[in-house]
Amino acid sequence: MAKEITIYDIAKELSVSAATVSRALQDHRAINANTKRRVITKAEEMGYRSNQFASNLRRRKTNTLGVIVPRLNSHFVSTALAAMEKIASDAGYNIIISQSMESGAKEIMNAKTMFENRVDGLIVSLAYDTDSFEHFEKFAGKGIPVIFFDRVFDGGDIASIVIDNFRNACDITKHLAEQGCRRIMHITGNLKRNVYSERFNGYKQALAEAGLPWTNDLLLETDLSEKAGADAAEKIMAMPQKPDGIFVANDICAATCMHVLQQNGFLIPNDMAVAGFNNDPVSRIAEPNITTINYPAHQMGELAATYMINHLTGAASIHTTNKIILKSELLIRASSLRKK
Amino acid sequence: MAKEITIYDIAKELSVSAATVSRALQDHRAINANTKRRVITKAEEMGYRSNQFASNLRRRKTNTLGVIVPRLNSHFVSTALAAMEKIASDAGYNIIISQSMESGAKEIMNAKTMFENRVDGLIVSLAYDTDSFEHFEKFAGKGIPVIFFDRVFDGGDIASIVIDNFRNACDITKHLAEQGCRRIMHITGNLKRNVYSERFNGYKQALAEAGLPWTNDLLLETDLSEKAGADAAEKIMAMPQKPDGIFVANDICAATCMHVLQQNGFLIPNDMAVAGFNNDPVSRIAEPNITTINYPAHQMGELAATYMINHLTGAASIHTTNKIILKSELLIRASSLRKK
DNA sequence: CTGAAAGCGCTAACAG
DNA sequence: CTGTTAGCGCTTTCAG
Numbered sequence: 001m002a003k004e005i006t007i008y009d010i011a012k013e014l015s016v017s018a019a020t021v022s023r024a025l026q027d028h029r030a031i032n033a034n035t036k037r038r039v040i041t042k043a044e045e046m047g048y049r050s051n052q053f054a055s056n057l058r059r060r061k062t063n064t065l066g067v068i069v070p071r072l073n074s075h076f077v078s079t080a081l082a083a084m085e086k087i088a089s090d091a092g093y094n095i096i097i098s099q100s101m102e103s104g105a106k107e108i109m110n111a112k113t114m115f116e117n118r119v120d121g122l123i124v125s126l127a128y129d130t131d132s133f134e135h136f137e138k139f140a141g142k143g144i145p146v147i148f149f150d151r152v153f154d155g156g157d158i159a160s161i162v163i164d165n166f167r168n169a170c171d172i173t174k175h176l177a178e179q180g181c182r183r184i185m186h187i188t189g190n191l192k193r194n195v196y197s198e199r200f201n202g203y204k205q206a207l208a209e210a211g212l213p214w215t216n217d218l219l220l221e222t223d224l225s226e227k228a229g230a231d232a233a234e235k236i237m238a239m240p241q242k243p244d245g246i247f248v249a250n251d252i253c254a255a256t257c258m259h260v261l262q263q264n265g266f267l268i269p270n271d272m273a274v275a276g277f278n279n280d281p282v283s284r285i286a287e288p289n290i291t292t293i294n295y296p297a298h299q300m301g302e303l304a305a306t307y308m309i310n311h312l313t314g315a316a317s318i319h320t321t322n323k324i325i326l327k328s329e330l331l332i333r334a335s336s337l338r339k340k
Numbered sequence: 341m342a343k344e345i346t347i348y349d350i351a352k353e354l355s356v357s358a359a360t361v362s363r364a365l366q367d368h369r370a371i372n373a374n375t376k377r378r379v380i381t382k383a384e385e386m387g388y389r390s391n392q393f394a395s396n397l398r399r400r401k402t403n404t405l406g407v408i409v410p411r412l413n414s415h416f417v418s419t420a421l422a423a424m425e426k427i428a429s430d431a432g433y434n435i436i437i438s439q440s441m442e443s444g445a446k447e448i449m450n451a452k453t454m455f456e457n458r459v460d461g462l463i464v465s466l467a468y469d470t471d472s473f474e475h476f477e478k479f480a481g482k483g484i485p486v487i488f489f490d491r492v493f494d495g496g497d498i499a500s501i502v503i504d505n506f507r508n509a510c511d512i513t514k515h516l517a518e519q520g521c522r523r524i525m526h527i528t529g530n531l532k533r534n535v536y537s538e539r540f541n542g543y544k545q546a547l548a549e550a551g552l553p554w555t556n557d558l559l560l561e562t563d564l565s566e567k568a569g570a571d572a573a574e575k576i577m578a579m580p581q582k583p584d585g586i587f588v589a590n591d592i593c594a595a596t597c598m599h600v601l602q603q604n605g606f607l608i609p610n611d612m613a614v615a616g617f618n619n620d621p622v623s624r625i626a627e628p629n630i631t632t633i634n635y636p637a638h639q640m641g642e643l644a645a646t647y648m649i650n651h652l653t654g655a656a657s658i659h660t661t662n663k664i665i666l667k668s669e670l671l672i673r674a675s676s677l678r679k680k
Numbered sequence: 681c682t683g684a685a686a687g688c689g690c691t692a693a694c695a696g
Numbered sequence: 697c698t699g700t701t702a703g704c705g706c707t708t709t710c711a712g
Contacts, residue, residue, distance in 0.1 A: 004482075006705055017683045022707060030681060047481075052457045053402070054705035057393040057688050064436075071422060078418035082411060085439055094453065096404075096436045099425055113434065117392045141387075142344075226621060255625045262627075281566060285595045287602075287627040346689055357699045362691060370697060394689035397704045 005048040014042055025050065056118070064094045065308060066114035066122045070102045070151065075252075075280045076297045077125070080149065083301030084123065091309045093120070100127040102223075111135040120144070121308045126151040128190040128223075133158075145311050145318050149304045151193050159318045161304050163328040165195050168293045169202030171330045172247050172275045175291070177210035179273050179338045181245030184212065187220045187232050187257065188249040199249055199277070217241075224249060229256030236272075237264060244272055245336075251276035251283040251292055258286060258335065273336040288334030296326050345388040354382055365390065396458070404434045405648060406454035406462045410442045410491065415592075415620045416637045417465070420489065423641030424463065431649045433460070440467035442563075451475040459484065461648045466491040468530040468563075473498075485651050485658050489644045491533050499658045501644050503668040505535050508633045509542030511670045512587050512615045515631070517550035519613050519678045521585030524552065527560045527572050527597065528589040539589055539617070557581075564589060569596030576612075577604060584612055585676075591616035591623040591632055598626060598675065613676040628674030636666050 007021040014021070016035065023031045024039035056062045065088050069077045081097065088095050096117065100107035107127045114122055115138055122139055124146065133153060139146045145159070152160040176184050186203045189196045200219070207214050220235065222228035229252065236242060236257075248254035254276030258268055268274055268288055275291040276283050283290040303324065311318040347361040354361070356375065363371045364379035396402045405428050409417045421437065428435050436457065440447035447467045454462055455478055462479055464486065473493060479486045485499070492500040516524050526543045529536045540559070547554050560575065562568035569592070576582060576597075588594035594616030598608055608614055608628055615631040616623050623630040643664065651658040 004705090008705080018705090019684080019707080020682055022705095023682085026707090032681060035681085047478075049478075050456050051397070051705050053393045053397040054688090055707075057391070057397055057690090058705080058707045060688070062393070072412075072425060073415070073418040073422040075413070075415070078413040082413040082439060085412060085437065086441070089438060089450075094436055094457065095438070096434055097425065098429060098435070099422060101426070110429075116390050117434065138387075138389075226624075252621060252625075255621075259625060259627075281592060282622050282625050284566075285592075285599060285622050285626050287599075344689090348689080358689090359691075359700080360698055362689095363698085366691090372697060375697085391689050394704090395691075397706090398689080398691045400704070 004051075005043075005046045006051070007048075010039060010042050010046060010048060013046070014038060062094075062118050062120055063092060064096055064117070064119050065305070066117070066119035067095055067097045068107060068110045068114065068122070068124045069097070069099055070125060070127050071099050072097070076150070076278055076295060079297035080125075080301030080304070083298045084305040087302055087305035087309065091313075093309065100130075102128040104128075104130040104132070108135045111138075115139065115144075120312055122146045123304050123308060124148050126153070126193065129192060131192065145308060147304050147308055147318065149300055151195055154194050154197075157322045159307075159322055161300055161307070161324045161326065162194070163293075163295060163300075163326050165198035166202040166205070168277070168328055168330065169199035169247070170206045171202075172277075172291070172293065173203045173206035174210065175330060175332060176245040176247060176273055176275060176336060177206065177212060179245070179269070179336055181243075181273055182212060183218065183241065183243045184245035184247060185218045185220065185236070185243035186247050186249075187222060187224075187228075187253065189222065189224045191221060196249055203247060218243065222253065224253045226252050226256050229253035229258075230260045233257045233260035233264070236261065242272070245274075246272055247275045249277050251278045251280035251290055254290055254292075254335075255282045255286045258290070269334065269336050269338050273338065275336050279331060283331075283333070286335070291333045291336035292331050294329050294331050296328060300326055344391075345383075345386045346391070347388075350379060350382050350386060350388060353386070354378060402434075402458050402460055403432060404436055404457070404459050405645070406457070406459035407435055407437045408447060408450045408454070408462070408464045409437070409439055410465060410467050411439050412437070416490070416618055416635060419637035420465075420641030420644070423638045424645040427642055427645035427649065431653075433649065440470075442468040444468075444470040444472070448475045451478075455479065455484075460652055461485045461487070463487050463489065463644050463648060465489050466493070466533065469532060471532065485648060487644050487648055487658065489640055491535055494534050494537075497662045499647075499662055501640055501647070501664045501666065502534070503633075503635060503640075503666050505538035506542040506545070508617070508668055508670065509539035509587070510546045511542075512617075512631070512633065513543045513546035514550065515670060515672060516585040516587060516613055516615060516676060517546065517552060519585070519609070519676055521583075521613055522552060523558065523581065523583045524585035524587060525558045525560065525576070525583035526587050526589075527562060527564075527568075527593065529562065529564045531561060536589055543587060558583065562593065564593045566592050566596050569593035569598075570600045573597045573600035573604070576601065582612070585614075586612055587615045589617050591618045591620035591630055594630055594632075594675075595622045595626045598630070609674065609676050609678050613678065615676050619671060623671075623673070626675070631673045631676035632671050634669050634671050636668060640666055 098110040148160040279294040310316040438450040488500040650656040
């Protein structure tokens with residue numbers, strides 16, 4: 001393997017010092033334009049590539065953001081990540097990504113790796129069963145900013161970007177009630193997580209406001225996967241007293257659930273009205289189209305990254321704003337709209 | 341900000357050398373078990389975190405894989421990435437990800453960053469308009485392995501993981517012909533890319549075999565987005581001579597196209613039979629379910645990462661196997677299945 | 681505008 | 697089993 005060219009090699013060739021080469025390469029203003037040109041040309045010619053490690057080591061800064069997400073392969077997550085990557089990359093930051101696979105234990109390991117790789121900042125959406133903040137405290141201790149998005153810790157004054165899950169769930173449930181639903185079921189994820197507990201609370205609140213009773217059998221806790229939707233449909237069909245409205249905490253699960261119900265002869269929305277959450281592409285393709293909440297995944301990713309980078313460059317501190325609530329809205333579609 | 345603890349600090353506290361600390365921390369076998377314990381305990385106690393840069397600099401190795409994809413937010417890509425991340429992470433590798441946004445120019449910049457960050461290996465799926473190999477040649481020059489997946493360069497002896505796009509397209513088209521379609525249209529992406537050109541060729545081959553003529557107006561080149569599907573439907577409805585079968589190169593585009601056609605009164609599959617590609621969740625949720633090709637995204641990601649890591653650890657060379665073709669298969673569903 | 685020199689924190693020969 | 701030593705390649709005062 002060919003020897004790596006260093007700034008010293010370039011310096012020697014040009015009979016200047018390594019310091020000059022280093023400065024020229026960074027376009028330092030105190031370097032003669034002509035010298036710069038010579039250095040850059042020579043570097044190219046010799047096949048030089050800068051060594052980020054040496055630079056990072058020396059500068060004590062990595063220009064890298066760490067991102068930990070529950071899983072990569074969800075429409076919401078990958079959309080948010082795509083936006084973050086774009087912002088970060090435009091600002092000269094790299095992104096290292098890892099997935100907790102919904103496991104708190106894995107998340108702790110991920111955080112450790114990010115810590116040792118000295119990310120300049122960390123952006124996180126929590127795993128299903130994370131219940132300790134400890135593994136993120138280390139970052140705070142070293143002055144490394146941590147921002148949470150979507151799945152965040154309840155309360156506290158931790159920087160986070162969310163939507164108003166409570167209100168959205170309230171709106172959806174209220175809408176179902178207005179469509180004449182009297183037994184509205186809620187299918188959701190792990191209630192430990194803010195996003196699901198808040199939606200559950202919003203749902204209950206709306207039921208109460210509509211004067212509808214809530215009973216245990218109206219709640220189904222699942223992993224919200226495609227398969228969970230089908231399973232949920234089976235359970236619903238086995239219920240002695242069936243629901244006439246179903247509010248599912250994500251679209252993909254809502255779609256499969258609805259699909260199985262339809263295959264078994266139930267009419268949507270008349271026998272059962274269905275609503276999801278996220279505005280995933282499937283909600284627009286399922287027939288009937290699924291009523292949902294427009295979740296600004298792209299904006300959320302964009303904002304998390306922008307916010308982080310502004311903090312890192314000193315343009316604005318993360319500590320002055322603790323919680324950002326993005327606008328999200330109810331999209332009423334055919335799956336819940338009953339003819340009057 | 342608190343001072344960073346280094347192995348020297350630990351060494352001093354314990355009255356041993358830094359080398360011993362370094363070794364103990366790596367669980368080097370030539371270190372007394374007792375010493376190890378003391379070092380590890382002390383490190384924890386002092387809040388030590390290893391500095392990967394210093395280590396990388398010294399070892400000339402980063403334990404990082406670079407991945408460049410066209411975009412993160414596609415079901416195929418995020419599924420493949422999720423699988424890669426898992427394999428890499430289990431093997432102690434980090435992953436840094438960047439997206440070319442379908443632009444060859446951006447891809448070149450991404451490659452440069454990966455190069456300077458000294459990734460140990462690079463995994464790539466090409467942008468729409470990449471047509472030069474140059475930016476990857478640098479890697480080969482330094483002995484850094486590069487593996488392509490899905491969107492690869494045509495021919496050559498470059499390590500790549502693909503499916504048999506030609507045959508799959510052939511199968512799909514043949515199936516449509518067997519269902520009685522006589523004017524089969526093909527909606528695809530940029531024909532510069534292997535995946536689309538091969539599908540196009542397979543499609544034409546099957547037409548020829550079925551004795552069906554092909555004319556220019558049966559091909560529609562788009563960006564295969566959700567919106568492109570709707571636009572395509574409009575174009576189809578404006579065609580003087582409409583197709584009776586449509587083979588779309590991805591499911592999401594097929595789904596929206598089909599949806600708009602249905603809204604305008606066309607019956608699927610009887611007026612027009614529809615087929616997609618990828619086995620995206622939407623293909624299973626659209627009504628009727630969409631005939632498609634089961635694309636092993638997960639396996640592909642898994643294989644790319646495994647293959648890369650085996651090469652890096654010396655377990656198997658990338659140079660002995662050039663091209664891996666994964667099994668993929670036609671899934672016939674209601675969108676193309678006509679009653680006899 | 682340029683150079684000399686020191687050191688970021690870690691690892692790996694080599695020598696005991 | 698442990699210590700000594702010499703860098704990895706770069707940046708950045710400080711001094712011209």
